[in-house]
Amino acid sequence: MMAKELRINTFQMCAPIHNWAGLWRLPGDRAVDYNKLDYWTDMAQTAERGLLDAIFIADVFGVYDVYGGSPDAALRAGAQIPNMDPVVPVSAMAHVTRNIGFGITANLSFEHPFQMARRFSTLDHMTGGRIGWNIVTGYLESGARGMGRSVQTEHDARYDLAEDFMAAIYKLWESSWEEGAVVRDAEAGIFTDPARVHRITHNGPHFQVDGIHLSEPSPQRTPVLFQAGTSERGRQFAGRHAECVFINGPTQKIAAGAAGKLRDAAEAAGRSGNDLSLFLAANVIIAPTSAQARELHAEYSRHLDAAGQLALVSGWTGMDLSTLSPEDVVPFARTNAIQSTLENITAKAPRPVLAKDLVALTATGARAPFIYGTASEVADQLLEWAEATGVDGFNLARLSVPATLNSIVDQLVPELQARKRFKTAYADGTFRQKLGSPSARLMAPHPARLHG
């Protein structure tokens, strides 16, 4: 059997810093232009030149204010704050490209399915069927407070709400308008055949809907569904709903375990484990020679912003790390935040974990493989990780802008192509079809089709 081609997304965010605080200060770095439209259209064109599968845009709805009980450290570092709505730049990126997909993070905790359904249908129409939705529930208390709620919903209850949300939004996307309902028959004077448009009613514990979906069916109807939960409840949700799952995994063993459990969860939900495309987060630094890659790594490390990084980690773990001295042991405790973060950080850390270790650890791979070297060396390692873990590909994080993406497109992709482990042209069809589905639409037994 021929070895599979890797899938590669570029992992981005509408903020000056994503996961490695300090890198916006690199000489010539363009991250400071995150709020300019050309920043996004240039990125899209570069990524499509490299035949990448998707631009995956993270989002966080809130600010990292666990560290020191204030947003000050995050603000000073530009650590995911300021941030912006990732829906907005999509149509511009779609306009300058033809094939690349867009994985857009949208938090459903503060949305209603009736409204969200229209927004994503519009995105799918305007991109010609290239939209994916990364389904997240909020984990920052600050986001809940901003929205006038006194506390964030508890972790598992967020998934109950998400299940109800999905049940309602599937009905709108898949069942309200039959195939062929929109006839555009000018002679007969019929735009839509009303007999083939159906009122949706949903009376769930959290959401009620009564009405027809406002948009006509888009090329994919339901966007390609991304998800990232790796708690037990999150895996159960992913097993039922996700087509692509984004996983963190600092060691091959952890990543392989997460991958296996996710495929099991899909089987438990009556789907095939192979219905899931698994993307492992990874950080890469690529240069023409190993020595140059080492130098780049050293330069990035010199620019690491310790306080900004701890502000991020405090948000991820829900623990205020500002009170610790560098030599203090980190007192890990279970919180209401992202549960996998803790497990991932501790997996590769020295025991006990000292406060000073956290900064470099989390920036460079406590949560994900961190690989630097020549394109050939990086390709070796990515292929080894894929082999050892069973993932389908990687979400390659932005480190320096646009250097990281340029190096992926100009160095890594040709190397993988030479090894026949990366496509040399996009497949036809929608984003879902380019990811290997025989259909533009989700198919049974996916729960979206239970009602369609």
Next chain:
Amino acid sequence: MMAKELRINTFQMCAPIHNWAGLWRLPGDRAVDYNKLDYWTDMAQTAERGLLDAIFIADVFGVYDVYGGSPDAALRAGAQIPNMDPVVPVSAMAHVTRNIGFGITANLSFEHPFQMARRFSTLDHMTGGRIGWNIVTGYLESGARGMGRSVQTEHDARYDLAEDFMAAIYKLWESSWEEGAVVRDAEAGIFTDPARVHRITHNGPHFQVDGIHLSEPSPQRTPVLFQAGTSERGRQFAGRHAECVFINGPTQKIAAGAAGKLRDAAEAAGRSGNDLSLFLAANVIIAPTSAQARELHAEYSRHLDAAGQLALVSGWTGMDLSTLSPEDVVPFARTNAIQSTLENITAKAPRPVLAKDLVALTATGARAPFIYGTASEVADQLLEWAEATGVDGFNLARLSVPATLNSIVDQLVPELQARKRFKTAYADGTFRQKLGSPSARLMAPHPARLHG
């Protein structure tokens, strides 16, 4: 004193039909492509070629189901259904233009200020300060039902909620981040100076906010504020908040009255009447000769879809017109829907108004001037209307796509320029500055600056 230049927006909607049902069936009409991105980028480039002030995109959150108690007639006619989220195409339109503004309709009834603030800040960043927000509250019961609410909020109560919404969102846009808070100082390692970012608390009757605004200040901070209310309560709201007001007026007397009352409302709110730019809706058909314009009018009239038009009017007025025979007198009654519609329809109608009169009346100008002729004839009439009513310009409705906009850009604009009544180049600066403001930001005594 030199006569003022007219302001002209093109008035669009993300739907196959806007206000004149049936026109999508015109030979060669492109309205059926409303869900394609090129439709929007082509429109933007054409409008900017004509130096138009803005692309004003209407929206309706719901479906017209008053007529016959079902959405069938609206669906068959494509009458504002299907419809899409007007936020989505903006960045693509911004990418292919440099100067034109975007007036985007967004219903605040189902939004939260914390989330809406981030979305519009993102739009303003990505367009380089070219965003306007047309503030609307929902008027279709179907929209409320879709969102799981049993009844739409009553008319005046919607404005109470809107006042609370605006008070909260102004704080986020204007007061959370001081000027100069974002320093982007790579050497000092400071992206944002946290001392100049402030937590916003808002405890209103409808909305609570506790947190910093998530986006850094965009070029205009608060987008240019459009509003369209002409009820007494609506005018009071416009007088306090609006910078641009979109008015309907079937006769010069009604339009002049509305314009005068709006400027009075601004004065009553402590602002100047001239702080408002008033745009009168108008329908124009322009052709090289009067005879050709007459022929176009006849052709458009032949394509008028009576049932689709009555579906629209039933939605606007809240009266089910499906039960009436053509010769029946229309029993006008006050409802919870758009109050000015009734007044406007009856103003120009024969008395009593028969059901059969409503169709042509509402398509061709019961709510707005309807003018057809050569560019010179249309210019004469628009200037006369502007003179007689005191409005600053017009929202020229899309009738045929792209014929209407092309005729405005290629025929009407040069005619107005030759008369020195239309600009020959865009002014510098943001949308607000292009509209004549000395500042990119709103200025006191506008209530947005009470907190800034």
